[in-house]
Amino acid sequence: MTVSVEDFAPAYLGKDVDDVVILGGGLAGLFCALKLAPRPVTVISNAPIGQGASSAWAQGGIAAAISEKDSIEAHRDDTLKAGCGICEPKIVELMTGEGNDRVRDLLSYGVPFDQDLEGRLQLSREAAHSQSRVVRVRGDMAGKAIMDALLTAVHNTPSIRLVEGYMGESFLGEGRYVTGVLARKRGGLERLAFPAKAVVLASGGIGHLYGLTTNPAESNGHGLAMAARAGAVIADAEFVQFHPTALDLGKDPAPLATEALRGEGAILVNKAGDRFMEGVHADLELAPRDVVARAIFQEISEGRGAFLDCRTAIGGRFERDFPTVFKAAQAAGLDPVTDLLPVAPAEHYHMGGVLTDANGRTSLDNLWAAGEVASTGAHGANRLASNSLLEAVVFAARIAEDIQGLMPTPRSAYWNTMDDAPGLPSQRNTDEREAITVLRRTLASNVGVLRTASGLKQALTDIGKAETICVRESIRNMMVTGKVVAAAALKREESRGGHFRTDFPNQKPDMQKRSFTKLSEVDALTADLLETA
Structure with a gap:
């Protein structure tokens, strides 16, 4: 397949294999890129860097045990309590223990956290925190201020190359090995392949799959779907x-x-x-x-x-x-x-995502994940307020350290044929826009604040039908993520944290554990429901 490079910046031409490719230009992606410097890194972003990131929309701040009245142990315990019994305790301890250092990193990048006249960080309290430990910027501007500071640092770091206006569609790979990213130019048909020695998935959450969300349009579950389609294990998707x-x-x-x-x-x-x-x-x-x-x-x-x-x-x-x-x-x-x-x-935040370990490694070789697209086990069934930015920077830094010490060797890459479809482009676009409308409506109605078995089965059926008219990989990815969330919610026959089943309103002791699924299981369940619909 021939890939046009007309719009590709000259600095990138001739780069057969990048050291590291990061998919996503939010907090996790940019922080990881800065931590990897001076190793060459390419950051691919759907929107202009920083503009389509949920991180920039975060109003609260970043939680860390900084105050003399506070402790890492108290922050850990608050996080575990909020997680309703299914957090990974060692992950939570690691995350809360490294919070102070990561806040200092952000300060070094120029983030103007609120401070008193003596230079002490000012701290606020949020729901379910036992202490005031949320570091802010002008009350409700932390996300934007953090992203502005990181963008300045990134633009001043020669080893970081920014590729804007391309959305990831699928991973390049051989079996379990991920060897790069295939991305499409936003609003067009042009594709570019980005072979890499290491790939970091930092593509954000799933919010815009729902009819009512606080997330930007770029939070559409593409990254989770890419990983699921490549065979990665997905954890806690129902939460x-x-x-x-x-x-x-x-x-x-x-x-x-x-x-x-x-x-x-x-x-x-x-x-x-x-x-x-x-x-x-x-x-x-x-x-x-x-x-x-x-x-x-x-x-x-x-x-x-x-x-x-x-x-x-x-x-x-x-x-x-x-x-x-x-x-x-x-x-x-x-x-x-x-x-x-x-x-x-x-819809505000997805606790589930691509399963990772303490260093951000996924179940696929050469693929790491950080930020909302990842499921580290830090949040359990219900994220503690302002722990999301903390998790992003803690695990982005750990991924950078892991890659620095274990750089994969180059492997060849391939991509499937173009998904050109019959019919006029205008008709395909109309059909796919209707499919997205169906997806957002059914997730809001049947996979929202309150859930039932019948509603979740209906959601899987409706999304499965909508998926059949989708042609572009980017739209199919949205459908895949919607199915994964609905299927995981159907499997968990209890209520816990952000997942509430009106037909199973109580917690079940035997279900106090994380959930794991693969796309093959989700597809089989959807097919069965479509047969009986």
Whole structure:
């Protein structure tokens, strides 16, 4: 197959095999690239580097046991408790133990974390944390500030090459060996092959597979599907976290009302002004996210509505302390100083992903994974607030160290024939857009905050049917990830953390363990359901 290189920067021409190729330009990918310097690295990003990354949208911050009143042990215990019994304890201990060093790394890259007049980092408290340990930037701008600083560092690092506007479609490989990435130019048919000695998957989460999400459009599960199709083991795919307080303003993605607002004392009320978290959980609005999300979902479902009341707790300092949320509310004609903010649960974070070990290695040789696409076992069934950015930098650094000490030898690469399909491109695009609509609708309806066996089977059936009209690899990848999540949720006949089955509302002691699946199993289950549909 001939691959056009017209739009490929001259600096890359003639590079037969890169040392390392990183798929994803978010926090995990950029941090790993910086840690690998001066080893040559190519970073491939679907959108302009940093712009399509969920990391840049993170409002909360990064959790780390920095305060003298805090301890690594306390952070570890809070994480294990939030994970509902299926975290990997050694992974959690490792992650929380390295948090302080990674925050110092970010400071060295120029991240302007909030500090007091004496230079001490200012710390905030979020739900299910026993201490104030979340490092922030101007209240709700941590993600953007971190990404801006890393982008500056990356642009100043000659060993890092950036390739923007290409989306990963599949891995190059021989058997269990991953030898590179095949990527398509966004919005076009041109493909490029990126052979590599080591591949790091840092492609982000699955949020935009759902009808209501806080994630950017680039969070569409491509990376998870690529790994699953290559035969990688997927872990804990059923555990999806829904942020309780997305601003319900009809926007896609939905603006996020950061948990820090509740940490500052904002309360949840319904149309009647009742504080409905009373009687639901002892921690009220700072209960674990899955508890708050279900409570809000119930209020909305029963017609009472759900609103965040920031008027008394934050009031006139809202614009100064939470400028991102303030701007989103103002754009919708709301003033959070005087108005209630309508909220609803939205897909926010995927605890599951490609199974990795403590060094980020997957079950496929020469493939590492970091960030939301990975499942390290650090989050269990329910991620502790602000542990996501921590996990990303901790394991990105460990991957870099692992690759530095164990550089794979080059292997030949191949790719399948182009997936050119019959029919006019315009008709294919129309059909595939409808398939995506079906996918997002069925995940939101049947694989959302509340789940049942019948709904999950219907989701697999609907996605399976939609998949048959998909031609482009990128769209098929979205369908694959949707099926994996639904199938894993169907298999877990209990409720735990972010996974709640109304037909199995209790935890089962014998299911206090992680789940593992491969795409072959998911495809077999879907085929059986399609036969009986």
